[in-house]
Amino acid sequence: MALELPPYASTGQKVWHYSFKVICGLIFFFLLAPIVVIIPLSFNAENFFTFTPGMIALDPDAYSLKHYRDFFTNPDWQQALWNSVKIAPVATLISVSLGTLAAVGLSQAHVPFRRLIMAILISPMIVPLIISAAGMYFFYSRIGLQGTYIGVVLAHAALGIPFVIITVTATLVGFDSSLTRASANLGAGPVRTFFKVQMPLILPGVISGGLFAFITSFDEVVVVLFVGSANQQTLPWQMFTGLREQISPTILAVATILITISIILLTTVELLRRRSERLRGMSPG
Amino acid sequence: MTDATTGPDHVTGPTPDNAMRDADRAQAQASGPVLAADGKPLKRSLNRALRAQKLRALALIAPLLIFILVTFIAPIADMLFRSVENEIVAETLPRTVIALEDYTGGVPDEPVYEALGKDLTIAAELKEHTRLGSRLNYETTGISSLFRRTGRDVDDLGETYTDQFEDLNEAWEEPSTFVALFADPTWIEEQQEWAAQAEADRDFNEPEPRFYLADGVEEVFPETAPMYERFAQVIQTEDEDSPTEEEPWNIVYLTLYQDLMANPDIADAYDGEVATLLSNAADAVQGFETMNVKEFFLESDEDWADPEVWGTIKAFSPEYTSGYFLASADLQLTPNGIERQDEDQRIYGLLFQRTLFMSMVIMFSCILLGYPIAYLLSNLPLRTSNILLILVLLPFWTSLLVRTSSWKVLLQQQGVINDILVWIGLVSDGNRLVMINNQFGTIVAMTHILLPFMILPLYSVMKTIPPSYVRAAKSLGASNWTAFWRVYFPQSVPGIGAGCILVFILAIGYYITPELVGGTTGTFISNRIAYHISTSLNWGLAAALGSILLAVVLVLYWLYDKIVGIDNVSLG
Numbered sequence: 109m110a111l112e113l114p115p116y117a118s119t120g121q122k123v124w125h126y127s128f129k130v131i132c133g134l135i136f137f138f139l140l141a142p143i144v145v146i147i148p149l150s151f152n153a154e155n156f157f158t159f160t161p162g163m164i165a166l167d168p169d170a171y172s173l174k175h176y177r178d179f180f181t182n183p184d185w186q187q188a189l190w191n192s193v194k195i196a197p198v199a200t201l202i203s204v205s206l207g208t209l210a211a212v213g214l215s216q217a218h219v220p221f222r223r224l225i226m227a228i229l230i231s232p233m234i235v236p237l238i239i240s241a242a243g244m245y246f247f248y249s250r251i252g253l254q255g256t257y258i259g260v261v262l263a264h265a266a267l268g269i270p271f272v273i274i275t276v277t278a279t280l281v282g283f284d285s286s287l288t289r290a291s292a293n294l295g296a297g298p299v300r301t302f303f304k305v306q307m308p309l310i311l312p313g314v315i316s317g318g319l320f321a322f323i324t325s326f327d328e329v330v331v332v333l334f335v336g337s338a339n340q341q342t343l344p345w346q347m348f349t350g351l352r353e354q355i356s357p358t359i360l361a362v363a364t365i366l367i368t369i370s371i372i373l374l375t376t377v378e379l380l381r382r383r384s385e386r387l388r389g390m391s392p393g
Numbered sequence: 394m395t396d397a398t399t400g401p402d403h404v405t406g407p408t409p410d411n412a413m414r415d416a417d418r419a420q421a422q423a424s425g426p427v428l429a430a431d432g433k434p435l436k437r438s439l440n441r442a443l444r445a446q447k448l449r450a451l452a453l454i455a456p457l458l459i460f461i462l463v464t465f466i467a468p469i470a471d472m473l474f475r476s477v478e479n480e481i482v483a484e485t486l487p488r489t490v491i492a493l494e495d496y497t498g499g500v501p502d503e504p505v506y507e508a509l510g511k512d513l514t515i516a517a518e519l520k521e522h523t524r525l526g527s528r529l530n531y532e533t534t535g536i537s538s539l540f541r542r543t544g545r546d547v548d549d550l551g552e553t554y555t556d557q558f559e560d561l562n563e564a565w566e567e568p569s570t571f572v573a574l575f576a577d578p579t580w581i582e583e584q585q586e587w588a589a590q591a592e593a594d595r596d597f598n599e600p601e602p603r604f605y606l607a608d609g610v611e612e613v614f615p616e617t618a619p620m621y622e623r624f625a626q627v628i629q630t631e632d633e634d635s636p637t638e639e640e641p642w643n644i645v646y647l648t649l650y651q652d653l654m655a656n657p658d659i660a661d662a663y664d665g666e667v668a669t670l671l672s673n674a675a676d677a678v679q680g681f682e683t684m685n686v687k688e689f690f691l692e693s694d695e696d697w698a699d700p701e702v703w704g705t706i707k708a709f710s711p712e713y714t715s716g717y718f719l720a721s722a723d724l725q726l727t728p729n730g731i732e733r734q735d736e737d738q739r740i741y742g743l744l745f746q747r748t749l750f751m752s753m754v755i756m757f758s759c760i761l762l763g764y765p766i767a768y769l770l771s772n773l774p775l776r777t778s779n780i781l782l783i784l785v786l787l788p789f790w791t792s793l794l795v796r797t798s799s800w801k802v803l804l805q806q807q808g809v810i811n812d813i814l815v816w817i818g819l820v821s822d823g824n825r826l827v828m829i830n831n832q833f834g835t836i837v838a839m840t841h842i843l844l845p846f847m848i849l850p851l852y853s854v855m856k857t858i859p860p861s862y863v864r865a866a867k868s869l870g871a872s873n874w875t876a877f878w879r880v881y882f883p884q885s886v887p888g889i890g891a892g893c894i895l896v897f898i899l900a901i902g903y904y905i906t907p908e909l910v911g912g913t914t915g916t917f918i919s920n921r922i923a924y925h926i927s928t929s930l931n932w933g934l935a936a937a938l939g940s941i942l943l944a945v946v947l948v949l950y951w952l953y954d955k956i957v958g959i960d961n962v963s964l965g
Contacts, residue, residue: 121873132769135762136781139788142799142841145809149802157802158812206457213453218410218446225454232465234950236902238919239939242926243468246475246936266464269457327792330904334926347794351801351909360802363795370790378783 143367150175150360157357175361185358188346195257195332195342196325199264203321206265207272208314212306214273215280226273233270237330240267245334255337263335264328268321275320279313279384312384316377323373327366413439469943476936479714482706485525486512490710493703498729500698506687510550511620514644517544518627531931532716532725533705539696546693551647553684558646561677564670568637571645573667575614575621576636577607584637601635613662615655616648653678704729717937741921741938748918751836752900758840759847759896760889767851767888771858782852789845797906800838804829804910830912838910843899847892854888887956894953898946918942 113125153172154160162170179185210229214222232240244263245254253259283306291301307314329344336345343362350359416435419427427435483490488508493501516522526540558565572581583602591597604625611618624645625636632639653659653675660672690697708726709716716726723739724731733739766785770778788796803809806825814820828834858881866876904919911920918938925935 124873128765128769132765135766136784138762138841139844140784142796142803143788143791145803146795146799149809156807157805158807158809202460206460210454210457213450216446216450216453218443219450219454220447225458228466229457229461231469232461234898234946235469236898236904236919236942236946238902238904238922239472239943239946240465240468241904242922242935242939243470243472244465245926246932247468247471250471262464266461269461323790327794329794334923344792344794347798348905348909351794351798355798355801359798363792363798366792366795370792371787374783374786374790378786 146360146363146367150357150364152357152360155357157355157360175357178356178358179361179365182358185343185346185362188341188343191340192326192343195260195264195340196322199261199268199325200318200322202261202265203268203272204314204318207269207317207321208276208310211273211276211280212302215277215283217285229273230270232267237267237328241331241334244331248335254335255340257340260332260336260340263331264325265321267328267331268324271320271324272314272317275317276310276313279310283309312380316380319373319377323370326369410439410443413443472936473940473943474936475933476717476940477713477715478933479709479716480712481525481528482709483712485516485521486706486710488512489706493707493710496703496707498704499700501703503685503687505703506690506697509690510547510686511644511648513540513543513547514550514642515623515627517547518642519631527930529705529709531720531934532709533701535696536702536705539694539702543690543693543697549643550686550689551643551645551650551684553682554646554650555643557677557681558649558674561674562670565646565674566640568639568641570667570670571621571641572637574663574671575606575610575618576625577605580605584635588635588637600633601629604629604636609662613656613659614649614652617645617652620645620648649674650678650681717933718941720934721937721941741918744916744918744921745941748901751832751839751915751917752897754836755839755843755900756893756896758836759844760893762840763844763847763851763892764885764889767848767855767885770848770852771855772860785845785848788841789849793842793905796842797838797909800834800841801829801910804834804837829910830915832911832915834910834912835907835915835917838906839900839903842906843896846895846899850891850895851885851888854891855885858884890956891953894949894956898949898953902942902946 113122117125148163149157149159151171151173152160152163153170153174160170213219214226219225240263244259248254248259248263253262287305287309288301291305292298296304327344329342329348332340332342332345333348336342343366347359347362350356413436416427416439429435429438431438486509489505489512492505492508496505513522516525522540522544523537526537526544529540530537564570576584580602587599587601604622606618606622614621621641624641628634628636628639653671657675657679659675660668663671687697696702704727714726719726719731720734721741723734723742725734770781770785773781801808805811806827806829808829810828811820811825815822815825820826828837862880862884863876866880867873871879901917902919903917904923907915907917908920908923911917919942922935922938922942925931925938
């Protein structure tokens with residue numbers, strides 16, 4: 109059942125072959141249409157969530173940037189954006205620095221209790237968010253971190269760490285440890301070896317881990333909903349309340365901006381992955 | 394000499410334990426121990442190097458490990474603890490819990506009401522009785538208002554005795570009488586010093602020295618001394634006042650009456666003015682008009698005669714309770730043991746069933762939609778499949794809220810899909826389909842959101858299935874279907890298993906999407922957890938539900954680890 113249709117295929121095979129392609133096309137449509145449909149709707153001149161007759165007729169007057177204007181002028185949205193921008197990079201920095209260090213440690217030849225340590229470090233990804241949120245809410249209110257900026261940053265850093273660990277250990281699998289020995293042999297200390305030899309080689313993994321951690325924090329809503337207070341209202345939180353209470357078309361503009369950001373991040377990660385595979389002499393992908 | 398805690402060597406080259414094996418081998422051949430350059434046995438120096446390497450690895454991991462333990466594992470442990478923790482009853486009503494030890498049912502006797510009167514007075518002064526009331530209200534409705542009402546009345550409990558003591562001698566009105574009776578002489582001195590200083594210096598704002606009882610006074614006044622001590626503490630901490638200025642609560646007079654009745658020779662322990670005061674009082678109390686605490690409570694609220702209330706207090710008096718877990722399973726703890734909840738209150742069984750059922754439906758929809766795509770991707774030339782893979786990854790990278798909002802926009806009654814259906818003429822304008830705020834909405838949106846998690850593991854397994862197998866099957870005479878079903882499909886089963894577990898685990902813990910598009914019939918157990926945390930404030934029940942969910946997820950992950958291996962989780 110290869111995908112090229114042999115010249116001797118029977119009618120039944122032809123029908124099946126083409127219907128298979130149609131089915132796949134429909135599934136791709138199901139995957140992408142909901143995301144794509146948001147984009148034109150965000151330029152709607154009316155406060156509707158559907159295509160107006162003017163939009164279908166491609167009337168320029170039916171399109172406008174008013175929802176984007178609203179996003180950039182409304183203080184609630186601006187505060188939310190600012191909060192997100194304040195929280196995500198700091199959380200990412202913590203996860204990346206601690207995560208990279210630990211990943212280097214984990215990839216050493218002899219680590220006692222490696223499986224147990226790995227399970228603990230990966231656990232924030234495994235445990236459902238609502239449970240992490242509940243636990244953090246209970247515990248952080250005990251120690252006075254609930255409703256604080258630091259509490260949210262720490263929580264988001266914890267959630268981002270598994271991604272850093274996974275991507276960085278994956279790059280370290282192909283790491284040739286004779287390079288560090290060569291560097292030591294040439295007189296470099298461990299710190300210098302790390303920054304001059306190891307780091308440049310694992311950098312793609314570190315950056316994509318960082319991007320995963322960033323997007324985790326930037327998109328995260330359940331934990332911030334419980335651990336944060338009104339002062340830490342992030343962009344996703346604002347979207348969540350907007351969707352739950354009165355759904356305003358500004359959400360569509362925000363969604364479009366976020367889609368653009370994810371496309372940029374996806375491209376970066378994809379390019380980095382290929383570069384890393386090339387560097388390590390694996391398949392060019 | 395291998396190390397039991399680390400796996401077999403997966404690093405080749407001059408690492409200490411490879412060298413160690415070499416040394417072992419060399420030793421077997423040579424006659425004596427192999428020596429290193431410095432003359433020490435080689436094995437010992439290699440051992441040291443190995444240990445140093447392990448320590449270095451641990452030192453690198455330690456900061457993160459501590460970070461995760463504090464920010465993540467401790468919260469989870471806290472949640473597990475809260476699901477069984479129940480100190481509030483024993484902490485707020487310590488005397489009542491002891492008095493109820495032998496309680497077996499029915500309406501308790503006077504001593505239990507006396508104990509409750511003392512506990513409730515203190516709790517009401519600390520304003521803790523409402524918290525306890527709402528805690529017990531989760532178990533038996535009505536207790537909250539019962540506690541609130543009696544909490545308002547309880548400061549009159551014992552007033553009969555207060556009046557009679559004060560009629561007997563005006564000294565009983567004086568706070569100083571009680572201080573002289575109960576306070577430690579050192580404290581009295583300290584307090585006087587403090588008062589003098591406060592008088593002299595207006596800016597002096599150190600708190601009054603903490604009150605403490607005189608030695609041995611608890612043996613003389615077994616009831617009154619602890620009660621007065623509690624009174625002094627509450628006055629100092631809550632009201633920021635001094636016991637030297639405040640007349641004690643009515644309940645202190647009640648306990649005083651009890652102590653004097655129990656031991657008429659109390660005055661012997663004192664001398665001077667207080668001794669006369671006490672011996673007079675000890676003589677007089679025999680003729681005091683008495684009051685019945687039980688009647689006082691029943692007058693405040695007749696529900697205090699309700700055995701159910703007492704049964705609830707008794708059932709929840711231990712410091713740890715299985716009550717929250719029982720409630721999660723639609724059971725309840727009653728004085729007669731474990732019983733099923735009333736028919737109309739059994740919601741959690743239904744909710745767990747629904748969560749599992751909908752997660753299964755989502756999982757199967759994901760297989761149905763994901764399998765063809767994964768098949769297509771793994772059979773196309775690399776270049777084309779890479780481009781299509783990006784189309785799969787795009788939804789994966791798009792914000793969850795973006796995808797949920799687009800489904801909200803699409804599925805609404807005034808939304809895009811309904812508009813198209815009306816426009817085509819499939820549905821009349823008056824009968825727009827209800828596709829959101831129900832199970833259908835949740836299933837569609839979550840299938841869309843979780844589909845990439847099915848496609849990616851399937852794809853990575855299918856990529857490794859050699860196409861020659863299917864060709865071989867066909868050349869041996871298998872039809873297309875047989876070749877697929879008997880040869881290709883069985884090899885793709887590990888991918889299906891991995892994808893299913895992943896999707897299922899993610900689905901049963903979902904909160905945001907069901908909350909936004911699920912309405913009332915499409916919500917999951919996680920929505921109930923969130924409700925108990927932020928709306929009903931029944932944290933214990935939220936923690937118990939969370940613990941059950943966590944246990945289910947961990948079991949599934951254990952399975953996933955057995956089948957796929959956690960290390961094989963790849964991120965696209």
